[in-house]
Amino acid sequence: MNLHNSGISQLFSKQGASNTHELYLNWTRYLPYIVLIVVFIAVSFVVPYFLTVPNILSVLLQTSSLAVLAIGQAAVLILGGIDLSMPGVMALGAIFGAMYMESGGNSVIGGLVMILVPTTLGFINGVSISYFNMIPFVVTMAMQAITIGAATMITNQISIPVSQNFCDAILKKVIGIPLPIIIMLVVALCSQFVMTKTYFGRWLYSAGTSIPTSKVSGIPTKRVVLAAYTFAGMMGGVAAIIMTSRLYAASPQMGKDSVAMDIIASAAVGGVSTMGGVGTALNAVVGAIIITLISNVMNMANVSYYLTLVIKGLIIIAFVAIDANSRRKLSR
Amino acid sequence: MTVSYLKMEGIAKFFPGVQALKDVTFEAAKGEILGLIGANGAGKSTLMNILGGNLQPNAGRILIDGKEVCIDSPTAAANHGIAFVHQEMAMLPTMSITDTMYISSYPYKRGLIDYKKIHQNCRSVLKRLGCNFDPREKIRNISPGDQQMVEIGRALLHNPQIIIFDEPTSSLTLREKDHLFDVIRSLKNEGAVIIYISHFLDEVFNLCDRVMVLRNGETVGGGQLSDYTYNDIVKMMIGSKEIDTYYSRSEHSTGEEIMRVEGLSRTGIIHDISFSLNKGEVLGIWGQLGSGRTEVARALVGLDPIDSGMIFINIDGSMTPVKQSETKKYIGMITENRRKEGLLLPMSVKNNMSLANLPKLTKKSIPFVIDPKLENSQVEKFVSRMEIKISSPSQRVETLSGGNQQKVIIGRWLQKNPLIYIMDEPTRGLDVGAKADIRRIISELAEQGAGILVISSEIEEIMSISDRYIVMKRGGIVNEFGGKVTREELVAAATGALTEKE
Numbered sequence: 001m002n003l004h005n006s007g008i009s010q011l012f013s014k015q016g017a018s019n020t021h022e023l024y025l026n027w028t029r030y031l032p033y034i035v036l037i038v039v040f041i042a043v044s045f046v047v048p049y050f051l052t053v054p055n056i057l058s059v060l061l062q063t064s065s066l067a068v069l070a071i072g073q074a075a076v077l078i079l080g081g082i083d084l085s086m087p088g089v090m091a092l093g094a095i096f097g098a099m100y101m102e103s104g105g106n107s108v109i110g111g112l113v114m115i116l117v118p119t120t121l122g123f124i125n126g127v128s129i130s131y132f133n134m135i136p137f138v139v140t141m142a143m144q145a146i147t148i149g150a151a152t153m154i155t156n157q158i159s160i161p162v163s164q165n166f167c168d169a170i171l172k173k174v175i176g177i178p179l180p181i182i183i184m185l186v187v188a189l190c191s192q193f194v195m196t197k198t199y200f201g202r203w204l205y206s207a208g209t210s211i212p213t214s215k216v217s218g219i220p221t222k223r224v225v226l227a228a229y230t231f232a233g234m235m236g237g238v239a240a241i242i243m244t245s246r247l248y249a250a251s252p253q254m255g256k257d258s259v260a261m262d263i264i265a266s267a268a269v270g271g272v273s274t275m276g277g278v279g280t281a282l283n284a285v286v287g288a289i290i291i292t293l294i295s296n297v298m299n300m301a302n303v304s305y306y307l308t309l310v311i312k313g314l315i316i317i318a319f320v321a322i323d324a325n326s327r328r329k330l331s332r
Numbered sequence: 333m334t335v336s337y338l339k340m341e342g343i344a345k346f347f348p349g350v351q352a353l354k355d356v357t358f359e360a361a362k363g364e365i366l367g368l369i370g371a372n373g374a375g376k377s378t379l380m381n382i383l384g385g386n387l388q389p390n391a392g393r394i395l396i397d398g399k400e401v402c403i404d405s406p407t408a409a410a411n412h413g414i415a416f417v418h419q420e421m422a423m424l425p426t427m428s429i430t431d432t433m434y435i436s437s438y439p440y441k442r443g444l445i446d447y448k449k450i451h452q453n454c455r456s457v458l459k460r461l462g463c464n465f466d467p468r469e470k471i472r473n474i475s476p477g478d479q480q481m482v483e484i485g486r487a488l489l490h491n492p493q494i495i496i497f498d499e500p501t502s503s504l505t506l507r508e509k510d511h512l513f514d515v516i517r518s519l520k521n522e523g524a525v526i527i528y529i530s531h532f533l534d535e536v537f538n539l540c541d542r543v544m545v546l547r548n549g550e551t552v553g554g555g556q557l558s559d560y561t562y563n564d565i566v567k568m569m570i571g572s573k574e575i576d577t578y579y580s581r582s583e584h585s586t587g588e589e590i591m592r593v594e595g596l597s598r599t600g601i602i603h604d605i606s607f608s609l610n611k612g613e614v615l616g617i618w619g620q621l622g623s624g625r626t627e628v629a630r631a632l633v634g635l636d637p638i639d640s641g642m643i644f645i646n647i648d649g650s651m652t653p654v655k656q657s658e659t660k661k662y663i664g665m666i667t668e669n670r671r672k673e674g675l676l677l678p679m680s681v682k683n684n685m686s687l688a689n690l691p692k693l694t695k696k697s698i699p700f701v702i703d704p705k706l707e708n709s710q711v712e713k714f715v716s717r718m719e720i721k722i723s724s725p726s727q728r729v730e731t732l733s734g735g736n737q738q739k740v741i742i743g744r745w746l747q748k749n750p751l752i753y754i755m756d757e758p759t760r761g762l763d764v765g766a767k768a769d770i771r772r773i774i775s776e777l778a779e780q781g782a783g784i785l786v787i788s789s790e791i792e793e794i795m796s797i798s799d800r801y802i803v804m805k806r807g808g809i810v811n812e813f814g815g816k817v818t819r820e821e822l823v824a825a826a827t828g829a830l831t832e833k834e
C-alpha cells in the first residue's frame with residue numbers, strides 16, 4: 001500500500017510519487033506522517049517504555065474505535081459533506097444493542113443491532129441530504145441532538161452493562177493482537193481499496209470535487225451521497241461494538257458532542273481535506289493515532305478537559321488552514 | 333514609428349514539466365491594438381498572466397514607459413494601469429453587479445463602503461459599454477453576455493492604460509460583439525495599449541493593427557496585419573503541419589430515429605419543444621444567445637427541470653420513453669460552462685478523461701475494480717486522438733490551457749461513445765486547427781451512427797456540419813430547415829424576419 005498518497009490524482013497515476021512536480025506542489029500530503037513521527041518521538045521521550053510492543057498495541061487498541069469513526073467521516077468529508085452525528089448515532093446503536101442483549105437476546109444479533117441502527121440513521125442522513133437537498137451540517141447536527149437526546153432519555157443516564165461473553169469475544173486476541181485492532185485494519189484496508197481502486201471510490205472523489213461536473217458525466221451523484229452517509233453510519237456501528245466491549249457497557253456518554261471533534265480532528269490531521277475531494281481511509285487512521293497520542297499525553301500531564309478542548313480545536317484550525325492554503329497555492 | 337509604451341523582454345516561464353514561454357519579447361505602443369494569437373497551449377494566457385501580475389516570470393523584464401517595473405501581484409498590475417479581462421470568467425452569482433466590479437477595490441467613506449458613489453461609477457462605466465442594467469442587479473439574473481460586459485466594466489473602472497482582452501467574445505451575441513469592438517476602438521483612440529487574444533482570425537483582422545504569433549512559447553512572427561493574409565497567420569500558428577481549416581461535411585444519408593422529443597416545456601424558459609433526431613444525423617440548433625437553445629440541451633439531460641414533455645430514445649431498436657433523470661445514460665453532453673460543469677479542476681487529466689466511462693474500465697476478473705492498464709491506454713488513446721497538449725496524464729486539468737481543457741471534455745465523451753451527443757459550443761476556445769478537427773470528429777461520429785445535436789454561435793460552424801436545422805427564438809422552435817438552407821434564411825429565421833412556423 002502506498003503510504004505517501006493522499007492526493008487522489010497521484011493515487012491513480014503510475015508516475016505518482018516519482019512525478020517531481022506533484023511532489024513539489026504537494027508537500028503537505030506528507031505532513032500527517034511527519035506529524036505522526038514527531039509525536040511518536042516526543043511521546044517516547046516523555047513516557048518510559050513507550051516504544052514497546054505491548055504499549056504500542058495498547059495505543060492502537062485505544063485508537064481502534066476512533067479510527068473506524070474517522071474512516072466513516074473521511075468518506076463523507078471526501079464527498080464534500082460533514083457528519084456531526086457520528087457520536088450520537090454510535091451511542092444510540094450501542095444502547096439498543098446492549099438493551100437487546102440485556103433482555104436476554106443473543107449476542108450475535110445484539111452486535112448486528114449495534115451496526116444496523118447506526119446504519120439506518122446514516123441512511124436517513126443521506127436521504128435528507130441527497131434527495132431532499134438539505135444542508136449536511138444542519139441535518140447531522142439535528143441528528144446528533146436527536147440521537148443523544150433519545151439515548152439519554154432511554155437510559156436515564158445509566159449505562160447498560162453488556163455480558164462478559166460479548167466483550168471477551170470482541171476483545172479476544174488473535175496471534176497476540178486484540179481483535180479491535182484487526183477490525184480497524186481490515187476496515188481501513190477495505191475502505192482504502194474501495195476508495196482508491198474501484199469506480200465507486202472514483203465517483204466519491206469526483207462528486208466531492210464537483211457535483212455539477214459529476215452529474216453531467218452521468219455519475220449517480222445522489223446515490224453516491226447516500227452511500228457515503230450510510231457508510232459513515234455503519235462505521236458508527238462498528239465503533240459502537242468496539243467501544244461497548246472496551247467499556248463493558250453502553251452509555252450515552254459515548255456520544256457526547258466533543259467526540260465529533262475528535263473524529264473530525266483525526267480526519268483533518270490525517271490529511272483528509274475538509275473541503276472535499278482529497279484524503280483516504282489510511283489518512284484517517286494516521287490522524288486517529290495522532291489524536292489518541294495527543295489525548296494520552298494531555299491526560300498524563302493532567303491538562304484539564306477544557307484546555308484539551310481548546311488545544312484540539314486549535315489543531316483542527318491549524319490543519320484546515322494548511323489545507324486551504326495549499327489548495328490556494330495549487331490553483332495558481 | 334511610434335514609441336512603445338509597453339515592452340516585455342526575454343520573458344521565460346517554466347511550469348513543472350513544461351516550458352510555457354521561452355524568451356518572448358514584444359512591444360506595444362499607445363493607441364494601437366495588438367493581436368496576440370497562437371494555437372491552444374501556445375502560451376498566450378501565460379504571457380498575459382505575467383503582465384497582469386498573476387504569475388511571476390522565471391526570466392525577463394517588463395518596461396512601461398521606458399522604466400523597468402516589477403509586477404508581483406494583480407494589485408501591482410492595476411497600479412501600473414494594467415487591466416485584464418480574463419478568458420474564464422470567475423463570477424459570483426449571488427453578488428450584485430457593483431460588488432462584482434468592486435470586489436477588490438471598494439472605496440471607503442468613514443469606514444463604510446460608499447455604495448452611492450460606486451453604484452454611480454458602475455452605472456457610468458456600464459453605460460460606456462452600452463449596458464443599461466441596474467448595478468444592484470444580481471449577477472445570476474443577467475445573461476452570460478452581460479456578465480462578460482460586467483467583467484469588461486470591472487477592467488475599465490480604474491482608467492487603465494494597458495488593457496488585455498483574453499478571448500472576450502466567446503459568449504457575446506453579434507450585437508454585443510460589434511459594440512465591444514466599438515468600445516475597444518474608442519479605448520484605443522483615447523490612447524490605451526490594447527492586447528487582444530482571440531482564436532477568431534476574422535476578428536483579429538477586423539480589429540487589430542499589429543499581430544504577434546506565439547507557437548510553443550516562442551514568438552514566431554508578427555508585424556503590421558496588413559502585411560499578412562489569413563493563411564500566412566494560420567501557417568505561423570500551426571507550423572509546418574498542413575491542416576485544412578475549412579472543413580465542410582459532405583452530404584450523406586441518415587438512419588432510423590434515435591431520439592424524439594415531444595412537447596418539452598418549462599414555464600417562462602422553453603415551450604413546446606418537439607423534434608426528432610436520427611442515427612447518423614447532425615442536427616443544428618440555431619438561434620441567438622438567450623433563445624432557449626442551451627436550455628433545451630440542459631433539459632434533455634436533466635440538468636434543468638421541465639414542467640411537461642416526453643423524451644424517447646431508441647433503446648435496442650424500439651423508441652422507449654426515458655425519464656429526464658435517466659437520459660444521461662445515453663447522451664454525452666458537452667456543456668457551455670466547462671469550468672463549472674465540465675471539469676474536475678483540481679484533478680488529473682486522466683481522472684477527467686475517464687470520468688464518464690468508469691464502469692467500462694474495470695477488470696474482467698474483479699467487478700468494480702478499475703483496470704489501470706486499460707484506463708491508461710484509453711486515456712492515452714484519446715489524448716493523442718484529440719491532440720491534447722499535456723506534460724503527463726497526471727497533470728492537473730486546471731493547469732491546461734483553455735482550449736486543451738475543452739479537448740479533455742470532448743475526449744471524455746469520445747471514450748464513452750454514447751448513442752447521442754449534445755454539444756453546446758463544442759469548439760469554444762479552440763484554435764483554428766482544432767476547430768476543424770472537431771468538425772471532422774463530429775462528422776465521423778455521425779458516420780458511425782451516433783445522433784448529434786450541435787449548438788453553436790458561429791453560423792459558419794453550424795452550417796459546415798449540420799444535416800438539418802431547427803431554429804429557436806424566445807424559448808420556442810420557430811422554424812426547421814433541411815441541409816440546403818442559406819445563411820441568410822437561418823439568420824432571418826432566428827431574428828424573426830421570416831414568418832413564424834405555425
Ligand SMILES: Nc1ncnc2c1ncn2[C@@H]1O[C@H](COP(=O)(O)OP(=O)(O)OP(=O)(O)O)[C@@H](O)[C@H]1O
Nearest residue numbers: 347352372373374375376377378731732733734735
Ligand atoms: N499552472 C500551470 N502548471 C503547469 N502547466 C501550466 C500551468 N499553466 C499553464 N501551463 C501550461 O503552459 C502552456 C501554455 O498555456 P496557456 O494557457 O498560456 O496557453 P494559451 O496560449 O492561452 O492556450 P489557449 O488558446 O488554449 O487558451 C500549456 O501547455 C499549459 O498546459
Ligand SMILES: [Mg+2]
Nearest residue numbers: 377419733734
Ligand atoms: Mg488561454
